[in-house]
Amino acid sequence: MSGDRKDDHVRLATEQNRDRHRRNDFDDVRFVHHALGAADIEAVSLRTRVGAMDWPVPLYINGMTGGSDATAIVNRDLAVVARETGIPIASGSMSPVFKDRDTTGGFRVLREENPSGIVLANLSANATPEQAHEAVGILGADALQIHVNAVQELVMPEGDRSFTHWPENIASIAASLDVPVVVKEVGFGMSGETVAELARLGVGVVDVSGRGGTDFAAIENARRTGADFAVLSGWGQSAVGGLLDSRAAAEDARVTLLASGGVRTPLDVVRALALGASAVGVAGGFLRILRQDGRDALIAEIRRWLEQITAITALLGQTSPAGLRNTDVVITGEVREFCQARGIDITAYATRRGTG
Numbered sequence: 001m002s003g004d005r006k007d008d009h010v011r012l013a014t015e016q017n018r019d020r021h022r023r024n025d026f027d028d029v030r031f032v033h034h035a036l037g038a039a040d041i042e043a044v045s046l047r048t049r050v051g052a053m054d055w056p057v058p059l060y061i062n063g064m065t066g067g068s069d070a071t072a073i074v075n076r077d078l079a080v081v082a083r084e085t086g087i088p089i090a091s092g093s094m095s096p097v098f099k100d101r102d103t104t105g106g107f108r109v110l111r112e113e114n115p116s117g118i119v120l121a122n123l124s125a126n127a128t129p130e131q132a133h134e135a136v137g138i139l140g141a142d143a144l145q146i147h148v149n150a151v152q153e154l155v156m157p158e159g160d161r162s163f164t165h166w167p168e169n170i171a172s173i174a175a176s177l178d179v180p181v182v183v184k185e186v187g188f189g190m191s192g193e194t195v196a197e198l199a200r201l202g203v204g205v206v207d208v209s210g211r212g213g214t215d216f217a218a219i220e221n222a223r224r225t226g227a228d229f230a231v232l233s234g235w236g237q238s239a240v241g242g243l244l245d246s247r248a249a250a251e252d253a254r255v256t257l258l259a260s261g262g263v264r265t266p267l268d269v270v271r272a273l274a275l276g277a278s279a280v281g282v283a284g285g286f287l288r289i290l291r292q293d294g295r296d297a298l299i300a301e302i303r304r305w306l307e308q309i310t311a312i313t314a315l316l317g318q319t320s321p322a323g324l325r326n327t328d329v330v331i332t333g334e335v336r337e338f339c340q341a342r343g344i345d346i347t348a349y350a351t352r353r354g355t356g
């Protein structure tokens, strides 16, 4: 059953991400161009700090899959892509390992094919500290992603129905692991309040994974035979909204923000870095390229992204991902309305270069 679900997710997410230039909140983020302000490309380094980790690039393949024969092959391909491009990669949820030990190999391949890369394990907020240790051990993982996915669980006929134990559970996992914990959404976003609470629970890295890309409410609706939850499609914050909403809380609590959800282009990556993300994840968009065009096409695409991220960083007069936080960013449209309603001062973002 769980294996079928994983196969359904891969198939439906691939279809959903076909239209990869669909408008989303990233279009409401524009850079002010300073014609004399560019830096030299050769001065740019893409290295970035993610909590206590040093990552070679601010781009990663986000957690997707594993748990069935077909998804073990997807994981092998993604691991080769990560190795060949040098980008960090996260596993899909490793809960299947604790129901069926035979699925372990389909996750372990992420490390076997990519022995010296950055690899993140992935579990739900229901996992025990013992399971967290074991998942990290299976992958020799550099960190553990814990996904919080209440919307997805509610929409899934076989999903969880109780959630109040999550905060305490996340705190016990974070306290017992000796690798960093990254708490992430799965495409419905984070708020500043959530980031502040996660910091109190001992979490140092949060991926705001927002709406605008893969939509699990729509995917689960397409799978289910019972009542239709289409009303929840589009629920939540985008990555852009989540970053803007969480920035103050993250700075106060020294939480590292990651961004994902609806990242379509290298420019979207740079936009998220400019809004305070330390690295940016892509799931559905890369899965679609892998499944439609193959592994080599995805390797070529990611290499192109890294070149363009470097070029745009230089264009903006910066030499590092962190430096992008000093660029002038104008926020328009619905994101601007969201910020006004939440009391977020966006004018400060438009005049940073002079002060940065």
Ligand code: FNR
Binding pocket: 009, 010, 013, 062, 063, 064, 065, 091, 092, 093, 122, 145, 146, 147, 184, 185, 186, 187, 209, 210, 212, 213, 214, 260, 261, 262, 263, 281, 282, 283, 284, 285, 287
């Ligand atoms: C996911 N995602 C996900 N996240 C997670 O933490 N554990 C998981 O097991 C999965 N499974 C999964 C399967 C598939 C097929 C996709 C496409 C995605 C969510 C993913 O990491 C990310 O948060 C969202 O997909 C939003 O990013 P994109 O797809 O818009 O780039």
